[in-house]
Amino acid sequence: MRQRVQKIIAQAGLCSRRTAEEWMLCGRVTVNGTAARPGAQADPDTDCILVDGKPLRGREENVYLMLHKPRGYVTTLSDEFGRKTAAELVRDCGVRVFPVGRLDRDSEGLLLFTNDGELMQRLIHPKYEVDKLYRVTVRGDWEKGVPLLRQMRVLEGEPIAPAQVELLRAEDGCAVLHITIHEGKNRQIRRMCRQAGLTVLRLERLAEHGILLGNLPCGKCRALTDKEVKTLKGCEEK
Numbered sequence: 001m002r003q004r005v006q007k008i009i010a011q012a013g014l015c016s017r018r019t020a021e022e023w024m025l026c027g028r029v030t031v032n033g034t035a036a037r038p039g040a041q042a043d044p045d046t047d048c049i050l051v052d053g054k055p056l057r058g059r060e061e062n063v064y065l066m067l068h069k070p071r072g073y074v075t076t077l078s079d080e081f082g083r084k085t086a087a088e089l090v091r092d093c094g095v096r097v098f099p100v101g102r103l104d105r106d107s108e109g110l111l112l113f114t115n116d117g118e119l120m121q122r123l124i125h126p127k128y129e130v131d132k133l134y135r136v137t138v139r140g141d142w143e144k145g146v147p148l149l150r151q152m153r154v155l156e157g158e159p160i161a162p163a164q165v166e167l168l169r170a171e172d173g174c175a176v177l178h179i180t181i182h183e184g185k186n187r188q189i190r191r192m193c194r195q196a197g198l199t200v201l202r203l204e205r206l207a208e209h210g211i212l213l214g215n216l217p218c219g220k221c222r223a224l225t226d227k228e229v230k231t232l233k234g235c236e237e238k
Contacts, residue, residue: 002041005031008049012056013096013115028052063095064229065113067221068213075102075111086111090221100124101208104187109134109205110213112232113221119233123209124184130209133180135168137202138193142167142175148196149179155191163192174201210234 006020009029014020021038023029029036030050036042042049049056069075069086077087077098083105090097090113100112100120114120123130138145149165164180179189193200206213210231216222224232 001045002043005029005036005040005042005049006038008042008044009051009056010117013098013117014051014056016117016121018121023051061095062116062119063093063097063114064116064224064232065090065093065097065221066211066213066216066224066228067111067113068216068218069103069108069111070219071106071108074105075099087113089219093221093223101184103205104190107203107205108218109203110208110211111205112209112211112224123232131180131182131207132184132205133178133207134189135202135204135206136177136179136189136193136200137174138177138198139174139201140198142170142177142198145193145196145198146175146177149177149192149198152192152195155185155188155195158185160185160188160192178206 006017006024009015009020009023010017015023020029024036024038024040027035028051031040031042032048036049044056067086067090069089073084073086073089075086077085079085086099086103093113095115097113097115098117098120100114101124103109103111146165146167149163153160153162161182164178166178168176168178170176181188185191189203190200211224211228
C-alpha cells in the first residue's frame with residue numbers, strides 16, 4: 001500500500017516524521033534511485049527506499065519497555081565520554097529502542113523506551129503536560145522549603161506550572177517528599193529544591209504517562225502490558 005515516505009521511515013523506527021522530512025530535504029532519502037521530497041509516496045513492499053544509501057528495514061513490531069534506571073547512567077544511546085548509558089540496559093530487547101524523555105545521570109527510576117518513533121515524539125512534545133511523580137529525599141529546612149515548593153510559580157525567572165508536593169516523613173534535618181510536576185524542564189525538581197533552599201539527596205521517578213514503576217528491580221526492564229500500552233497511547237490522544 002502506498003504511503004508518504006516520511007511516514008514509512010517513522011514506522012520503521014528510524015526517526016519522527018518531521019526528522020524524516022528534514023532528511024528528505026537534505027537528499028538523504030531515495031525511492032527507486034530518485035531523491036524523494038517531502039510528500040512523496042511509495043509502497044514499502046515493492047519500492048526500494050534507501051536512507052543514506054542503505055535499504056530501509058521492513059517495519060518492526062512496536063516495542064514498549066519500562067526500565068528502572070539506576071543512578072550513574074546517562075539517558076542517551078551512546079556517550080562520547082564513555083559513561084554508562086541507560087540504552088545498555090535494554091539492548092537485549094531485540095530491536096533498537098529510544099528513551100521517552102530523560103532522567104539525569106544522578107536520578108533513578110522509571111524510564112520508558114520504544115521504537116514507535118511517532119508516538120515517542122508526540123509524548124515528549126511540550127503541549128502534552130503529563131503528570132510525573134517523583135520521590136525526593138532532601139536535606140535542609142523542609143518546614144520552610146516545602147511551602148515554597150508548593151507556592152513556586154517562577155523558576156530562575158521562567159514561569160512554571162504549580163507542582164503537587166506531599167510530605168511523607170521527616171527526621172534529623174531530612175525529608176522525603178512526593179512531588180508531581182506536569183512539565184519536563186531540564187533538571188526541574190533539582191532546580192526547584194535549590195531555589196527553595198533544599199539539597200536533593202535522592203531523586204526517583206515513580207510514575208509518568210499513567211505508568212507506574214511498581215516493584216521492578218533497579219537495573220531491570222520489562223515489556224509494558226497491553227493495558228499499559230493503551231494507557232500510554234491514551235496520553236498522547238488527549
